[in-house]
Amino acid sequence: MDHKKIAEDLIPLLGGEDNIISGSHCATRLRLVIDDESKIDKGAVEELEGVKGAFSSSGQFQIIFGTGTVNKVFSHFAPLAGLGSGEKEDSGTHKEAANKKMNPIARFARTLSNIFVPIIPAIVASGMLMGLLGLMSTYNWVDEDTALFIMLDMFSSAAFIILPILIGFSAAKEFGATPYLGAVIGGIMTHPELLNPWGLSDAQPETMDFFGLGVEMLGYQGTVIPVLLAIYVMAKIEKVLRRIVPNVVDLLLTPFLTVILTGFFTLLFIGPLGRILGDAITGALGFLYETAGPVAGLIFGGLYSTIVLTGVHHSFHAIEAELLTQIGGNYLLPIWAMANVAQGGATLAVFFKTKNKKTKEVAVPAAVSAFLGVTEPAIFGVNLKHRRPFIGAAIGGALGGAYVVFTQVMANGIGLTGLPMFAIAQDPINYGIGFIVALIGAIIATLLLGWDDEPNK
Known part of the structure; x- marks a missing residue:
């Protein structure tokens, strides 16, 4: 396969170099942001050697080459299309260019995907450990009181207990905030002072009085929506502070004020609201699952x-x-x-x-x-x-x-x-x-x- 020739043939079929705004590739696909997709000869693109299909999705025109081929084609395609040469970098990164081509619903879905995809390996590892523990328990391979079983049980639940910290870091990165501050907010929501509801269906937390407002001392271990809302607000707060705090004290004041303000908002308002929303979603899906079957x-x-x-x-x-x-x-x-x-x-x-x-x-x-x-x-x-x-x-x-x-x-x-x-x-x-x-x-x-x-x- 002549990867250089494929790249050369691809440029005119995409409407020429000027029609290509930005481009990148994943493990299998060439991902391109195109100015005017009506200029693309999709049928001819799909007939090129090595091409396994082409489609538009998520604000990008994507060409499937397969693992091992796409990166070789892209190495020749990038300089021919002017990618990374300077003149097309002024319009922003490929991700930003793709977002501009997406509708609000697709952009929202892509944002959630960008937050959760990096966390999936941790959840998959925990899920596989849970499956192993289930087999051990069902077939009595190991006594549940042994150190081995107890330690594996700790390993399997850890990712879910600290899930708000993982989401906090990933969401802050996606929302353009400081990831480690996002992890701190996740840590506040799972602090040991808050009652851990993980595995406690009948937990009865204490209520603390905060200037006349009741704060329920219940943690957010294993929750998703509360921390997403909290980090979204945190990102807004941090961006405002970055604009108004003088540069000379930005390193000190901005993180300090961001954590304090977000922490109060989270425990007083955002967290309880997010918990209600999360329970409503799972309840509605559960009702549909049980009734419609x-x-x-x-x-x-x-x-x-x-x-x-x-x-x-x-x-x-x-x-x-x-x-x-x-x-x-x-x-x-x-x-x-x-x-x-x-x-x-x-x-x-x-x-x-x-x-x-x-x-x-x-x-x-x-x-x-x-x-x-x-x-x-x-x-x-x-x-x-x-x-x-x-x-x-x-x-x-x-x-x-x-x-x-x-x-x-x-x-x-x-x-x-x-x-x-x-x-x-x-x-x-x-x-x-x-x-x-x-x-x-x-x-x-x-x-x-x-x-x-x-x-x-």
Whole structure:
């Protein structure tokens, strides 16, 4: 593969160098902010060697090359497009340029994603430890009074107990505030003086009088929404102080006043309000889950991939984390997993039946990627491109979603779907059955619906 030639051919198909505002790449995709996307020859882009699909999402035009290829193409593409050469850096960073192209809802969802994605490894590790402890307890591998079990139990709960500190650091970074001040606010919300509600359903905290205002001495361990609101306010306070405090005393006064003001606002108003909002969200979802049951799984499993197209799914991490800490399990993630598996199933169906060499080349790695939880290559490279396979995947996702809700499958974490979710599934057997239901359902539905196959070029 001639990576330089691919980069050279790509520039005119994107409308020329002047049409490219900024660009970067992730592990699999070239991410570009384009001035006028109507100038892009999308069909020609997808026919380039090495391209597995192209789509617009989150204010960016994204081209799927795959791991190991995208970085080689970008190394030639960047200088040809004028990226990093100075003339395009005046418009701001790539992230800022992408945000300007996004609508407010997509921008909000992306912000939540940027906050929670860095935290996912910690939550996944804790979830896997919880699964291991569950096996130990169920099959009596280790006595629960032993030091080994007690220490592993400490390891598994630590991330959730200090979750406000982790979120505080990450959220402050995303909101443009000092990350360590965000961690301090998270520390205040989990201070030992406050009663730790983690695992105490009948906790009765004391109430402290603060100039006539009652302050409930209940901590925020394992909460999500209160700390998000607190750090958002903290960022606003810090930015105002940075503007009005003289530079000579900025290092001393700004952090001091930021912590004091945010701390008071948090314990008096923001924290209690955030707790009410969090309880309301989990309560509403719980009511829907318990009353609608498999119907809810059918609807959410069928619609999830369509939601992915809008980018709004990035906001689900916050809701899932709230569920995980409030009820001890995440019943949304297995539903999302069924939708992702179904995308892989529909892609496999296309691979088996299509006679187009380019489609076959893209379909297998796209399906494998979907089974590992990354669905963009399957959705945009194969299924949505041929339309009816995307509908077939929605049918498979709906069937799988209905099954995992019917059997009440939950996860011990967030972020992992497909095959990796077996590591954090509370009921791996029924999750596996749901996996098969979604996979087979999507394959059969796609083959029955059919699609217009493209001739080889």
